[in-house]
Amino acid sequence: MHKISVAIAGAGLSGLCLAHALIRAGFAVQVYERDSAPHIRRQGYRITVDEYGIAALQRCLPPHLFKLFLATTSPTDETGYFRVTNQKLGEIFRLTFRSDPSGIDLRTPRQVDRQTLRTIMLEGLQDSVHFGKEAVRAESASDGATLHFSDGSYVHASIIIGADGVNSALRKQLLPDCEPEVTDSWGIFGRTLLIHNGHSLVPNSLSTSGVFAMGPSSRGFFFTTMKFREAPQSAFARFKVDQIPPVTEDYVMWGIVLPKEQSPEHQGNLSKEMLLRFAKEITRDFHPMLQRFVERADIDSTMAVKVRAARKPSNWPVSRITFMGDAVHVMPPTGAHGGNTALRDAALLAEKLEAAVTQGEDLEKAVGSYQEEMSIYAFREVEASKKMLKRFSSKNPLMNWVMLRAIPWMRSITNKPIPTE
Template sequence: MNTPRDRARPLRIIVIGGGVGGLSLAQGLRRAGVDDVVVYERDDSPRGRMQGYRLRISPEGERALRECLPHRAQDLLTATSNVRHEQGLAAYDERLTPQWAPEFDDSRGDAPDKVDAVDRVTLRRILLAGLDGVVRFGERFTHFERAGGKVVAHFAGGGSDTGDVLVAADGANSQVRAQSRPAYRALDLGVRAILSRTPRAGAIEAGLPEVLRDRFVNVTGSNGLRLALMPMVFRTPPRKAAERLWPGLEFDETEDYYMSVFSVHRDVLRLPDSAFFAMTGEELRDLVLERTTDWHPDLRGVFAHAEAAETYPLALRVTTPVEPWEPGDVIPLGDAAHTMPPTGGVGANTALRDAASLCRALASVTRGERSLPDAVAEYQREMVKYATEATEMSLKIAKWSMRKIDLTEGNLPRT
């Protein structure tokens, strides 16, 4: 009778995309003893493009990170996470008149080691720690093919790699998905956003009221504009935390800041996408100031101190319905499978859940406990369920905060 050891199947796993989901998967696989994994990232370096700023970490996302990361990285994650002074979300109009806001439960309560939010650049550096030789930067995936029972990934410049599994962790514009499921696309919600970062000290100096300083704030203007303001106050500055917990691991100098997301429907914006997405950071900051001339001066002071070099345009998109891919050797993860608007703060958390779940599935295959198709099918059944719930929640919050959007069932874009 065959034992699991007899049925064990070594796997070479190729991950396309070195974002939060792809790197978490690589960390989890290595922690599970699956060493033959490689991550291909199109950027030339970890700072090759705007990765976003502050990330909310949900209870599910924190569990997934702790499942994937080695203990030393977990300690560093906790040490550099956001200091949470207030609970919940505060909602106002543009004159700072309090409004109704939804409430969110958090099963972690006030746990001292709770990871409530993280700086995305810091998180990515933690996720890269210990993956020397695993992550290969400057490799742009072009297409895959199957040969001899294997999957072959091809890259610009003529390089290729052959493995047993190809994971599509390459985001909302996934090139793997474009080949595997060309009709399955993330669709435009019509909302345009401006992401920016403002040093916390500058915002406070500009007159940000004390009640807004240490909590998630949503401001909805009567002219169809919306501002989300989120603090990132490090428990310990990343460099100082690394000196204590991981000597030799390098971090950039950083300071506490606010992440702001200024959003408006394109019909209200009244700018063609060609002009909007061509704007510089300074032009985008000036656009926000011009569109908020009648807002409370304490809010406008925050905009004036936004860093132009850290200000970017964004289109909000969604994948609906979330559907599984054919079970096999090409597997979706994160935005490649379920793009969702950032309004719910759960997109990255859903990718983290994917990483932990897929890690368990692939590790079970290497131990001979399940076949690859069965393990992938089970992973996708679970993923479709929680990703659908996350997408629906994000759309509901988008409807609440952006009243220009009609997100009723009959008006949702369909794939």
């Protein structure tokens, strides 16, 4: 057992994933989380995990937690689709994802409830995660670093990791030229129980689809279904974990993307009820099924966010302090890569630190090598998701006419419409 200590700021997806990997490799790891308790904020949206996210979880988590993660993802026994449509669900194009009836092909993307995944990752870390500890700054020295908290306390560690998300206090201090740009788009996100009065709000024809409906005035409506492969209560019991599943029912996650000049910022400080009312108003031109999602939404889960995109550090000094995930490379949700890239960072950083310890190499060299490799794939994803966001919220009238009217009309001649009842 070696004596390398690691302090991680942020118990989100990347922080918890890294903690598991390093603890398994014999590091002394402590995680410091700003929130006072695990579930005080609704973080109830689903994310698509792709082959990078799945591989990272497989590498980092203890095998029984990885199996529990797989058990609570969406089923993969039917072909999946990502469909781009006009506001009335007339199809413009679609991407197809192959099915995997065995459920064990880890290259097949699937849906996971973010809060459920985070709860699974808290298992086994009960003594390592400290809630109510808001990191405010960090200082590096030749033999380690110090992490300071808002309550005046501090800890020393061999390495400090900023995994404190999009508003990272450590990034503001150490990479001041990397404040993420605020894009021209806003997102309103919500969730709605899938089953109402015994009926599914999503027809079979769309149950394995993510749909982005492009609407008027550069607005877009996205939705997808979060169905659990195995009921979380039974999966958590089967794997004998101490945690309680935070979400137990299937749901529809939806999001409205709108230009900032139409955003709720211009509507003053909206409560969740008012935000939902605003969401209802701006979706009146969309297909009735999409309006139903908003009408029946869970008020508490509704949130509005400015869509942001990271700036690549022009000079990223190598020290005993580094960053992972949204803290350094937040990206628009278009493309569904933010969380996957954050998990990939955790796996890569774990690999570099473990190799440095095994080979008796300098930890800073490992951090430098991580930063170099990570910057390449992460900022490629930032650029790709920015491009996709622009394409989906285009204000070009000709382009919009072709996308929203001409193509769906031509396709309606050759294809049957998507059944929505």
